Amino acid sequence: MNTRQLRHFLAVLDRGSLSAAARVVHLSLPALSRSLRSLEDELRVPLFDRQDRRLRPTPYALMYAERARRIVFDEREGARSLALMRDGESGSLHFGMGSSIARMLMAPMLLQLLSDAPRLRLSTVVQSTDALLAALRREELDFFIGDIRAVAHDSQMQVQPVYRCSFGWYARRGHPLDGRENITIDALRTYPLIGSGYADEGLLEQMAALYGLSRPLQDHFSVNTNDASTLLTLLLSSNAIAPATDVSVFTDLRDGTLVCLDVNPPLSLQLTLGIVERAGRTRVPAAERAFEIVRAHFASVEQAVAPRVPRARARRKVAGKNRTRPRIAR
Structure with missing residues (x-):
């Protein structure tokens, strides 16, 4: 699992559809679908139910979302801290x-x-x-x-x-x-x-x-x-x-x-x-x-x-x- 997969998961959760999320993360639909399946395999739980051509978050997804957001936030802030150390007052x-x-x-x-x-x-x-x-x-x-x-x-x-x-x-x-x-x-x-x-x-x-x-x-x-x-x-x-x-x-x-x-x-x-x-x-x-x-x-x-x-x-x-x-x- 990596934070890139977590960003894909959160994009689908927030947008409610693969197509909308794919535009946000700049991936093709097949690539985004593969990323989600890989994350589900690693977590060993289903994250979305596929019904009526829409993805509906499972209880597992809703429980995991807050932790995923925190992981993504911490990663972004870690990179930001390093950039600030390099740039000084710029x-x-x-x-x-x-x-x-x-x-x-x-x-x-x-x-x-x-x-x-x-x-x-x-x-x-x-x-x-x-x-x-x-x-x-x-x-x-x-x-x-x-x-x-x-x-x-x-x-x-x-x-x-x-x-x-x-x-x-x-x-x-x-x-x-x-x-x-x-x-x-x-x-x-x-x-x-x-x-x-x-x-x-x-x-x-x-x-x-x-x-x-x-x-x-x-x-x-x-x-x-x-x-x-x-x-x-x-x-x-x-x-x-x-x-x-x-x-x-x-x-x-x-x-x-x-x-x-x-x-x-x-x-x-x-x-x-x-x-x-x-x-x-x-x-x-x-x-x-x-x-x-x-x-x-x-x-x-x-x-x-x-x-x-x-x-x-x-x-x-x-x-x-x-x-x-x-x-x-x-």
């Missing part, structure tokens, strides 16, 4: 991040990687966390940066937390609510609300409960978008208001074009961003260099974001504690 690096992160991190990160390792071939994806996770499962990415709760109970993934976000309600400087204290959800809803970015069901449930909003929560927003540039254009060009993480509007708060509104109760949600990669997969040498850039970036963001208690909120007690809102150090 080769490829594929990674992704969300739109709000990419807006301030992607270009500087790519510039630094190209400067440090000009032989690298880089490819990137800007998508929501759920789409990035799906791509990582398909081994289309080496890692992504996103909400680590998406993989909290997934043993096939491993994470490095890099930044704990806080949330707030944001609007342009000079908005009619800018400078007002103790703003209610009803006051917010007199202006267009923009739903932004990826949020899991847990965050949506917390937000709905906090403000007494019905589900689905998206129905309360005039616009729902996962594109950070579109969100910021709407905020800066109108009286729209958006709930967002501090990191997604960091540069605009720093530059003074956006403000965090004094809403009661505050949007006391939390989300942790992290580097997510597949457990057990050999890390490409360039990935660690990329991780250093990511960690340094979020460390600088964390130093720049300083908590401040507005005067109105300092007088107000919520659940026995003072609540804070972020301010960007300038």
